[in-house]
Amino acid sequence: MATVVVLGAGIAGHTATAFLKKELGKEHDVIVISPSPYYQWIPSNIWVGVGRMKVDQVRFPLEKVYKKWGVIFHQAKALSIHPNGDENTVKPFVMAEYTKEDKAGVPLKVEFDFLVNATGPKLNFEATEGLGPNGFTSSVCAYSHATDAWEKLQQVFKKLENGEKQKIVIGTGHPMATCQGAAFEYILNVAYELKQRKLSDKAELFWLTNEYELGDFGMSGAYVRRNGYITSTKIFAESVLAENNVKWIKRAGVKKVEDGLIHYETLAGEYKTQEFDFAMLIPSFAGAGLKAYDKLGEDITSVLFAPNGFMKVDADYSPKTYEEFNIKDWPETYQNPGYKNIFAVGIAFAPPHPISKPQTNPNGTSIFPTPPRTGMPSGVTGKITAQNIAAWILKGDDSLKHRASMGKMGAACIVSAGFNLFKGQAATMTVNPIVPDWEKYPDYGRDINYTVGEIGLAGHWMKLMLHYMFIHKAKGYPFWWLIPE
Amino acid sequence: MENKNIPKVYYEESYPPVPTKSVKFWRSCVLWQTYRFFVLNFKVMKIVAFGHN
Numbered sequence: 078m079a080t081v082v083v084l085g086a087g088i089a090g091h092t093a094t095a096f097l098k099k100e101l102g103k104e105h106d107v108i109v110i111s112p113s114p115y116y117q118w119i120p121s122n123i124w125v126g127v128g129r130m131k132v133d134q135v136r137f138p139l140e141k142v143y144k145k146w147g148v149i150f151h152q153a154k155a156l157s158i159h160p161n162g163d164e165n166t167v168k169p170f171v172m173a174e175y176t177k178e179d180k181a182g183v184p185l186k187v188e189f190d191f192l193v194n195a196t197g198p199k200l201n202f203e204a205t206e207g208l209g210p211n212g213f214t215s216s217v218c219a220y221s222h223a224t225d226a227w228e229k230l231q232q233v234f235k236k237l238e239n240g241e242k243q244k245i246v247i248g249t250g251h252p253m254a255t256c257q258g259a260a261f262e263y264i265l266n267v268a269y270e271l272k273q274r275k276l277s278d279k280a281e282l283f284w285l286t287n288e289y290e291l292g293d294f295g296m297s298g299a300y301v302r303r304n305g306y307i308t309s310t311k312i313f314a315e316s317v318l319a320e321n322n323v324k325w326i327k328r329a330g331v332k333k334v335e336d337g338l339i340h341y342e343t344l345a346g347e348y349k350t351q352e353f354d355f356a357m358l359i360p361s362f363a364g365a366g367l368k369a370y371d372k373l374g375e376d377i378t379s380v381l382f383a384p385n386g387f388m389k390v391d392a393d394y395s396p397k398t399y400e401e402f403n404i405k406d407w408p409e410t411y412q413n414p415g416y417k418n419i420f421a422v423g424i425a426f427a428p429p430h431p432i433s434k435p436q437t438n439p440n441g442t443s444i445f446p447t448p449p450r451t452g453m454p455s456g457v458t459g460k461i462t463a464q465n466i467a468a469w470i471l472k473g474d475d476s477l478k479h480r481a482s483m484g485k486m487g488a489a490c491i492v493s494a495g496f497n498l499f500k501g502q503a504a505t506m507t508v509n510p511i512v513p514d515w516e517k518y519p520d521y522g523r524d525i526n527y528t529v530g531e532i533g534l535a536g537h538w539m540k541l542m543l544h545y546m547f548i549h550k551a552k553g554y555p556f557w558w559l560i561p562e
Numbered sequence: 563m564e565n566k567n568i569p570k571v572y573y574e575e576s577y578p579p580v581p582t583k584s585v586k587f588w589r590s591c592v593l594w595q596t597y598r599f600f601v602l603n604f605k606v607m608k609i610v611a612f613g614h615n
């Protein structure tokens with residue numbers, strides 16, 4: 078009997094768990110360690126942040142689902158990996174501590190044959206002074222943050238209704254933050270809500286971003302077919318913002334936030350400030366901060382993890398210039414090079430390098446987005462890793478034949494721009510592949526037939542459909558496995 | 563908070579294309595959008611299906 082331990086129950090970890098249990102059946106143990114009792118469908122946090130969905134519509138308790146599947150669940154936070162065991166333990170193990178109220182802080186030791194690290198990002202608010210729900214800005218990165226953002230936004234709406242002018246700033250809160258898509262979605266939803274309440278004329282909206290050009294989205298931008306032209310996502314994004322009366326500040330690295338004042342550096346090296354009444358800024362992401370120790374207790378964290386805390390996998394981490402970036406640098410199996418039974422999926426794996434062109438200002442501050450890893454690649458990497466581990470356990474096949482590289486895989490990002498079944502809208506953006514392949518597609522870096530940028534009601538329906546489909550899938554309802562990642 | 567007296571030129575926001583009435587109409591036309599819904603879903607499904615092996 079083999080034991081597979083999955084760290085994290087987000088999109089990547091939960092998908093891996095579902096497929097592991099489906100393939101391995103009762104003969105083998107699948108154990109999940111995750112600090113929250115809930116699964117959350119993060120993309121719909123945007124709608125929680127504008128009051129269109131309640132928290133319980135975007136999350137559900139994991140315990141019941143895992144019980145039904147026969148998965149062992151520990152509500153705990155992983156702290157360290159011991160891939161060679163220790164002096165008293167032959168097998169590799171993970172050390173964690175319970176987060177469940179009645180056991181909080183109690184240590185937990187779980188041995189494993191295979192480990193899937195799907196711990197996602199640490200929301201690194203501390204990297205920017207004054208950023209985040211404990212500082213002066215809001216966030217929508219977790220459902221609790223989104224609820225808090227909605228409360229603050231309602232106060233802004235009240236002030237606007239009373240005739241007060243308000244400044245709303247949305248974007249990235251660190252010079253190297255990623256996940257621009259989520260912030261972009263939020264600003265469009267806020268603009269829509271203002272319009273619905275006829276308050277747009279009193280509110281001033283700003284898009285504050287570390288992108289060199291709008292529409293970069295941490296993936297070097299893209300080209301889309303639009304109205305008979307091939308257009309860059311710069312034009313696409315600017316057009317959407319201009320239509321919604323949003324001003325923008327680009328090439329800006331936020332360094333510090335005070336009450337009502339954002340301090341940022343520009344790529345030109347200037348130090349500037351922006352006032353705000355409400356701000357939602359995405360923090361930088363880091364790895365979950367797991368440690369690793371060898372048999373004798375020596376710290377081997379740097380063997381398993383990159384300096385940013387994400388886990389090393391089968392990527393090419395040798396330093397390269399933008400011109401040397403190649404899709405072959407991107408991982409395909411998500412296997413740790415040092416320990417063949419350890420994998421990292423979703424946001425938890427260390428990317429080889431950025432996708433956007435690295436930019437540094439005269440003061441030495443790097444201002445550009447790090448690579449995004451959206452829901453689709455997170456789910457896909459979780460699934461193929463589960464399939465590879467199952468093949469290894471069941472057939473002794475360690476060839477890892479299921480492969481998925483961000484240089485080959487596409488992604489769809491449906492940016493909601495207003496929640497209403499007939500008046501709602503969304504910008505549907507698809508890119509294929511995620512990492513541009515300039516050798517295969519010398520003109521545009523991607524397959525222009527599958528790179529779409531389109532705004533309309535259909536996008537809103539798709540976004541809503543995806544919400545219900547993915548919750549259905551995550552709950553393991555009938556035929557869940559037919560729903561693609 | 564638009565200042566109606568300032569001409570809308572020489573601002574970054576004044577350069578990008580903005581949709582005309584007809585573009586806005588098609589964006590919310592239920593029949594056309596139903597068709598686009600199927601087209602876009604088809605494209606997304608193809609991307610997902612060919613993205614990994």
Ligand SMILES: Cc1cc2nc3c(=O)[nH]c(=O)nc-3n(C[C@H](O)[C@H](O)[C@H](O)COP(=O)(O)OP(=O)(O)OC[C@H]3O[C@@H](n4cnc5c(N)ncnc54)[C@H](O)[C@@H]3O)c2cc1C
Pocket residue numbers: 084085086087088089090110111112113119120121122123153154155156195196197198217218219256259365422423424425450451452453455489490491492
């Ligand atoms: C507001 C917002 C909107 C988004 N919208 C979209 C969208 O429309 N489309 C799209 O494709 N993507 C979207 N994304 C991105 C998408 O949510 C992520 O790609 C996805 O959640 C990544 O999955 P993951 O499993 O790697 O990480 P997560 O979903 O963050 O899951 C990480 C899991 O690990 C657990 N964990 C953390 N630390 C530990 C630890 N020490 N031990 C054990 N477990 C731990 C967490 O509790 C969690 O369960 C959005 C993101 C945000 C923030």
